[in-house]
Amino acid sequence: MQALTFEDVEQVRYQSIPDPVVVDDSDAIVRTRMTAICGSDLHVYHGRETGLDRGTVLGHEFIGEVVEIGSSVEHFQLGDRIVSPFSTSCGRCFYCNSGLTARCERGQLFGWREAGQGLHGAQAEYVRVPLADSTLVQAPDDLPPEVVLLAGDVLSTGIFSARVGDVGKGSAVGVVGCGPVGLMAVAAALSLGARIVFAIDRVHERLDLAADFGAVPVNFHDVDPPSVVREATDGRGVDAVLEAVGNSAAGHLAMKLVRPGGTIMAAGVHTERDFPFTPMAAYDKNLVFKTGRCSARHYIERSLALARSGRFALDRIISHRLPLEDGVEAYRIFAEKLDGCTKVVLIP
Numbered sequence: 001m002q003a004l005t006f007e008d009v010e011q012v013r014y015q016s017i018p019d020p021v022v023v024d025d026s027d028a029i030v031r032t033r034m035t036a037i038c039g040s041d042l043h044v045y046h047g048r049e050t051g052l053d054r055g056t057v058l059g060h061e062f063i064g065e066v067v068e069i070g071s072s073v074e075h076f077q078l079g080d081r082i083v084s085p086f087s088t089s090c091g092r093c094f095y096c097n098s099g100l101t102a103r104c105e106r107g108q109l110f111g112w113r114e115a116g117q118g119l120h121g122a123q124a125e126y127v128r129v130p131l132a133d134s135t136l137v138q139a140p141d142d143l144p145p146e147v148v149l150l151a152g153d154v155l156s157t158g159i160f161s162a163r164v165g166d167v168g169k170g171s172a173v174g175v176v177g178c179g180p181v182g183l184m185a186v187a188a189a190l191s192l193g194a195r196i197v198f199a200i201d202r203v204h205e206r207l208d209l210a211a212d213f214g215a216v217p218v219n220f221h222d223v224d225p226p227s228v229v230r231e232a233t234d235g236r237g238v239d240a241v242l243e244a245v246g247n248s249a250a251g252h253l254a255m256k257l258v259r260p261g262g263t264i265m266a267a268g269v270h271t272e273r274d275f276p277f278t279p280m281a282a283y284d285k286n287l288v289f290k291t292g293r294c295s296a297r298h299y300i301e302r303s304l305a306l307a308r309s310g311r312f313a314l315d316r317i318i319s320h321r322l323p324l325e326d327g328v329e330a331y332r333i334f335a336e337k338l339d340g341c342t343k344v345v346l347i348p
C-alpha cells in the first residue's frame with residue numbers, strides 16, 4: 001500500500017510499504033477513506049517531539065471501511081463504515097470504565113512507534129486497529145463524512161477541553177490558539193452556554209472562522225489580549241482558558257488571562273521543559289490547572305451530537321482536500337499555514 005511515513009525532521013515520505021495484516025484476534029483492518037493532518041503531527045514533523053521510529057506511518061485521524069476482522073471481533077463486519085478515535089482502548093479496564101480511555105491500560109496511539117513497538121498511523125491506504133470492538137464507532141449516515149472525521153480527534157478534543165476546563169452556563173472563556181482544536185473548543189464552549197468566548201490567534205482566516213462560530217476574535221498581533229479581556233470582565237479575567245497551542249508563549253498568555261480561582265485547561269501538547277508559571281504564581285491565583293490527552297473514544301458520541309445540532313458549520317475548518325500522494329506537500333502547507341490552510345484532509 002501507499003503511505004506517508006516519518007523519515008526525519010521535516011522529512012515525510014510517500015512510499016510503498018507492506019499492507020497491514022491481522023495480528024491479534026481483536027484487530028480490524030480498515031481501508032482509509034479520509035485521513036487528516038493534526039497539529040500534533042507537527043510536533044513530530046518539526047522535531048519538538050522526539051523518539052518516533054523512522055518509517056512509522058504518520059497520522060491518527062481517519063474514517064474508513066472495515067475490510068478484514070480478527071476472529072474475536074463481534075461488533076463490526078466487513079463493509080462497515082467507521083470513525084476511529086486517535087487512540088485504541090479496551091473498554092474494560094479501570095481507566096476505560098471511568099471515561100479516561102486515553103489512558104487505557106492496553107491503549108495505543110495511532111502513528112506512534114518507538115524502538116520497534118507501537119502502532120502505525122492512518123495516513124495510508126490501510127490501517128490496523130487493535131481492540132476494534134471497543135475502539136471503533138459506526139459512522140452515522142446522517143452527517144457528512146468530513147464532519148464525522150473531525151469527531152475522531154479535534155472535535156472531541158474541543159469538547160474535552162471545554163468540559164474539563166469547567167466551562168458552563170454564563171462562563172467567560174478565553175481560547176488561546178484558533179487552529180482546528182481551538183476552533184472546536186470555541187464551538188464546544190458556546191454549546192455549553194458560555195456567555196462570551198475570546199478567540200486568540202494572529203492568523204486572519206482562523207480568527208474569521210472563530211468569529212463566525214460566535215467568538216470575539218482577538219488578534220494578538222494587533223492588540224494586547226489581557227487588556228481586551230480585562231476590559232470586558234470587570235478587570236477580573238476569564239473563568240476558563242482553553243489553551244490549544246502547546247508552547248510557552250501560549251502558556252504565559254493563559255496565565256495572564258485567567259481570573260483568580262479560574263481554570264486553565266491546556267489541550268496543547270507542551271514539549272518544553274518547564275511550566276510557563278511558577279508554583280507561587282499558581283498559588284497566588286488559586287489556579288486550577290488541567291491538561292492531558294483527550295479520551296476521544298469517550299467523547300465521540302457527544303461530538304457527533306454537537307455536529308448534528310447544526311449550530312456550527314464545523315467542516316468549514318477544512319480548507320484543503322488533497323490526494324494522499326500529495327501528502328508531503330500537504331504537511332508543508334499545513335505546517336507553514338500557507339494558502340489559508342486551517343485543516344488538511346487527505347484522500348487515499
Ligand code: NAD
Nearest residue numbers: 039040177179180181244245246249250267268269293294
Ligand atoms: P495548529 O498548529 O493548527 O494550531 C495552533 C494555533 O495556535 C495556530 O493557529 C497558531 O497561529 C496559534 N498560536 C501559536 N502561538 C500562539 C500564541 N502564543 N497565542 C495564541 N495563538 C497562538 O494545531 P491544532 O491542530 O489546532 O492543535 C493545537 C494543539 O493541540 C497542538 O499542540 C496539538 O498537539 C494539541 N492537541 C492535543 C490533543 C489532546 O488530546 N490534548 C488532541 C489534538 C491536538
Ligand code: ZN
Nearest residue numbers: 038040086153
Ligand atoms: Zn490529533
Ligand code: ZN
Nearest residue numbers: 090093096104
Ligand atoms: Zn482500557
